[in-house]
């Protein structure tokens with residue numbers, strides 16, 4: 311009998327000991343729980359399409375050093391925090407002191423704050439489903455705490471630039487914890503980029519805790535290089551009448567995985583999840599989303615689009631769980647997929663578990679190819695075929711890209727996507 | 739300008755065009771009439787290069803050049819324009835982006851500089867007024883949610899922007915109210931010139947009051963069975979296709 315592959319013990323030795331004591335203790339406890347952690351295989355339900363892309367070598371267990379130059383990122387109009395290999399770089403970060411808003415690196419927390427954080431870290435996530443969030447919990451060396459007091463409004467978007475610099479093999483474990491007080495408002499942009507060519511693993515966790523009436527918009531741009539395996543998890547808990555909006559734009563890689571888990575725990579909470587994924591070559595991308603309607607009268611609206619070219623592989627798994635007491639829930643999930651070549655693969659799966667009787671729950675998934683009639687219409691006006699393909703492919707996701715609320719991110723995403731498609735449809 | 743000789747074409751193994759012969763000279767306007775299913779749109783689509791249709795026999799030349807060897811986009815750049823019977827809706831591509839890309843593709847082909855956004859906007863607004871479309875439509879998706887009449891006006895707008903040598907209008911008059919018919923006809927008449935030709939497919943002689951053709955052809959069962967002048971349309975309107983000895987089951991294939 312073949313034995314189940316385990317996470318190598320090399321991964322259980324965190325570096326970076328400047329964290330406050332309560333967080334170090336937490337990390338240690340989580341690391342000891344990871345001994346004998348099985349790695350996902352194709353028999354692991356939530357990894358069945360993606361386990362083959364996961365390639366962890368022992369030399370990737372080493373923490374990537376948090377030194378070197380940063381700068382391979384967006385010129386941002388708002389506030390900016392830069393992380394290099396999971397550690398905040400204060401010199402590269404720019405944000406003012408703001409009333410009612412705390413933006414602090416984990417390493418700078420005082421004992422009380424660290425205690426309070428340690429008690430809550432990880433509480434937005436179902437770790438059985440997001441296995442690698444546990445690895446992050448055992449390995450994070452720093453992180454960012456963003457706390458908004460009741461009524462606080464961040465007047466400009468906060469950009470968190472996560473740069474991975476991999477000149478030699480290794481891994482990094484960036485972590486963000488956002489606590490949005492009652493009726494507070496925040497737009498947070500996470501950008502993941504990389505430099506260097508050595509094989510690297512990035513395991514990220516981002517958590518959002520929304521108190522009553524809080525309004526949080528999250529944008530996530532995933533643009534790392536071909537040497538980086540990225541496994542990220544985002545957890546969201548929403549109290550009464552809060553509103554969360556997420557826009558994820560992901561470019562494929564050797565392994566890309568994002569788990570997004572939202573719990574609607576207070577009546578009248580609303581969540582909107584948009585996602586765009588593009589893959590080409592032999593790239594991979596796997597989005598697993600999960601929405602728990604725990605309280606009654608909540609709305610969720612989810613729209614994901616995948617575009618896969620060449621021999622690439624995109625996966626979407628959308629779970630909606632409507633709990634017994636969540637009457638009058640309104641859930642709408644839509645996943646459309648575009649296959650640009652016969653060799654590409656897209657797997658899409660809705661998972662609905664509905665235990666309340668008075669709910670509206672709609673879901674739809676389609677997989678299609680570029681519409682020949684539309685291509686003909688465009689080329690009949692003298693537009694080249696390649697450009698017609700680019701236009702129509704962009705059209706497939708424009709509706710979502712246009713909803714990205716921050717202009718610089720939207721434009722960056724648009725430019726990156728159109729470069730990507732130009733390359734996809736390059737002359738053979 | 740356009741010369742079609744013994745053109746046969748089929749779709750999904752079924753022969754639709756069964757030997758079309760037609761000569762169109764610069765400056766001329768030809769009308770094609772004929773029963774439903776007789777092959778009028780097929781002929782239009784074949785000329786524009788839709789490869790859903792297979793040409794099995796015959797030849798087509800445009801100013802002496804073998805048209806059938808050219809890709810659709812090359813035909814367009816050489817001056818062929820097809821106003822679709824059923825214009826395609828393309829959500830997510832704005833009319834503006836679509837028109838600008840097309841206009842610039844044509845300019846590039848002619849060795850002209852691309853139009854910048856401001857120049858283009860000015861032209862697009864002018865032409866949209868000419869076809870009585872609110873310029874606000876430029877921001878919407880291509881034909882997205884357009885009424886039947888708006889779609890047809892948009893086809894004419896495109897023709898006016900692209901200034902083709904041979905405009906093929908497939909039932910551009912269908913579904914238009916009286917005012918829109920006037921707008922569309924004025925647009926088409928604005929295209930008429932000594933170095934251009936127009937081939938228009940229509941079911942209604944009323945269009946021919948606005949755009950007076952030099953020749954009228956009747957297409958039935960995949961062949962042109964009668965050609966004549968302007969008066970042929972009037973005669974058809976009066977007497978119906980039965981007068982030409984077309985039985986209902988001959989009309990289509």
Ligand SMILES: Nc1ncnc2c1ncn2[C@@H]1O[C@H](COP(=O)(O)OP(=O)(O)OP(=O)(O)O)[C@@H](O)[C@H]1O
Nearest residue numbers: 749750754773774775776777778779780781990991
């Ligand atoms: N893609 C296709 N697949 C199968 N049959 C087709 C296809 N396109 C056209 N046909 C058939 O070819 C024949 C001719 O169609 P065409 O559209 O050319 O007629 P038409 O003369 O334009 O008719 P109408 O006046 O109704 O527009 C019809 O019998 C039609 O059903």
Ligand SMILES: [Mg+2]
Nearest residue numbers: 778779780823
């Ligand atoms: Mg027709």
